[in-house]
Structures are given as C-alpha cells and as structure tokens.
Amino acid sequence: HPPQARVSPMAAAGSSRRGPMDDDKLTFETSAGVDVVGSFDAMGIREDLLRGIYGYGFEKPSAIQQRAVVPIIAGRDVIAQAQSGTGKTSMVSLSVCQVIDTNIHEVQALILSPTRELATQTERVMQAVGNYMSVSVHACVGGKSIGEDIRKLEAGVHVVSGTPGRVCDMIKRRTLRTRAIKLLVLDEADEMLTRGFKDQIYDVYRYLPPELQVNFKLSPASCY
Numbered sequence: 276h277p278p279q280a281r282v283s284p285m286a287a288a289g290s291s292r293r294g295p296m297d298d299d300k301l302t303f304e305t306s307a308g309v310d311v312v313g314s315f316d317a318m319g320i321r322e323d324l325l326r327g328i329y330g331y332g333f334e335k336p337s338a339i340q341q342r343a344v345v346p347i348i349a350g351r352d353v354i355a356q357a358q359s360g361t362g363k364t365s366m367v368s369l370s371v372c373q374v375i376d377t378n379i380h381e382v383q384a385l386i387l388s389p390t391r392e393l394a395t396q397t398e399r400v401m402q403a404v405g406n407y408m409s410v411s412v413h414a415c416v417g418g419k420s421i422g423e424d425i426r427k428l429e430a431g432v433h434v435v436s437g438t439p440g441r442v443c444d445m446i447k448r449r450t451l452r453t454r455a456i457k458l459l460v461l462d463e464a465d466e467m468l469t470r471g472f473k474d475q476i477y478d479v480y481r482y483l484p485p486e487l488q489v490n491f492k493l494s495p496a497s498c499y
C-alpha cells in the first residue's frame with residue numbers, strides 16, 4: 276500500500292480559505308512509517324532548491340509538506356489529501372524539483388492535472404522554487420499552440436505539467452519522449468477520474484516505463 280498523508284479540517288474550523296500557516300486548526304492522519312519533518316533543512320533537499328524555496332518566501336513546511344515531501348523524494352508512491360490552500364501544489368512542485376537530474380535533458384517527471392489553470396499554476400510554482408537549479412518545466416495544455424509545444428519539447432525539458440488530452444497527443448506524436456520519466460503525479464486524481472479523463476490517463480500510463488513512481492494528490496472536495 277502507498278503511504279498516505281491526509282490533512283483534514285477540524286469540525287470547528289470555519290474559514291473558507293486558509294493559508295498553510297493555519298495548521299494548528301487541522302487534524303492529521305498518516306499511515307504508519309510516515310514521519311513528520313518540521314523543517315525544509317531536515318528533508319535532505321538539495322542546496323540550490325533550498326535557496327529557491329526560501330527565496331520564494333517559505334520558511335517552514337506546511338502540515339501536508341511535513342508529511343508527504345520526504346516519502347515522495349524517497350521514491351515511494353504517495354497519496355496526499357488535504358483541503359484547498361494547505362500547500363499541496365507547492366508540495367508537488369518542490370518534490371518534483373528534488374528528484375530531477377538537471378544534467379539529463381529529458382522529461383523525468385510528468386504531472387497531470389484536470390484543468391489548464393492548475394497545470395499552469397504548477398508550472399509557475401516549479402519555475403519559482405527551481406529558480407536556482409535551472410529546472411526547465413513546460414505546461415502542455417489544451418488551447419495553446421501545438422507548434423509551441425513541439426518546439427519546447429524538442430528543445431528539451433525536465434518536467435511536463437499538463438492536461439491529459441494534450442499530453443497524450445504529444446506522446447503519440449513522439450514529441451514527448453517518455454523513456455526517462457520516473458515520476459508521475461496525478462493532481463486532483465479523484466476529480467480527473469470522475470471528469471472522464473480515465474481513458475486518456477490510462478493511455479498515457481501505457482507509454483510510461485514500468486518502474487514508475489506514482490503520486491496521487493486528491494482534490495480538496497475529497498476532504499469534506
């Protein structure tokens with residue numbers, strides 16, 4: 276079973292949008308063997324990425340980050356569930372940056388999201404925290420120019436953050452090469468499966484190497 280880190284609101288917590296620093300209002304459930312790591316320094320994160328994280332203004336990991344980052348960077352399959360605004364997008368972004376080898380100019384991580392906005396937001400956060408480590412990220416989403424996708428992918432990127440349809444298209448054209456992908460993240464996995472992306476996700480999955488690490492990040496709706 277993959278380790279699970281679940282952060283849920285306490286019954287009394289009422290604010291509609293919380294920041295990650297409201298963690299004292301949350302309750303936590305984690306599967307056995309998941310440790311709580313209270314600082315980014317203690318996570319074994321590379322120096323240049325740490326600089327990016329602190330430079331972005333993060334001082335201390337949020338509750339979900341304290342529980343899920345270490346298992347993800349250790350290569351485990353993780354299910355992370357936490358409500359909106361608790362730092363999940365940032366968690367994915369910094370974990371993915373940590374597992375990338377920037378000397379290898381191939382796609383090593385693929386993040387699938389149900390919406391273009393979410394895929395683009397993840398691209399942006401990753402570019403910000405990965406600022407000092409020269410990570411190249413491309414948002415491969417429907418509605419944008421296919422020619423631009425092809426140009427970017429052929430120039431070589433380390434991470435693709437995209438929506439299932441466009442990613443699937445790029446893989447089938449062999450523009451998005453999958454042989455070096457070691458990490459797949461399904462963002463709002465529950466949402467994607469109910470939105471009818473199941474066949475496309477399965478299609479993408481068939482092209483990925485067998486020794487793949489998979490992380491599921493569940494939607495905020497799954498926390499209520």
Ligand SMILES: Nc1ncnc2c1ncn2[C@@H]1O[C@H](COP(=O)(O)OP(=O)(O)OP(=O)(O)O)[C@@H](O)[C@H]1O
Binds near residue numbers: 332
């Ligand atoms: N460790 C941290 N320290 C300070 N701020 C943080 C930290 N982690 C995330 N944030 C900030 O908190 C906000 C929410 O984080 P993020 O977008 O990663 O959460 P999320 O759970 O994916 O939210 P949503 O579901 O709303 O997209 C963002 O503004 C982000 O920059």
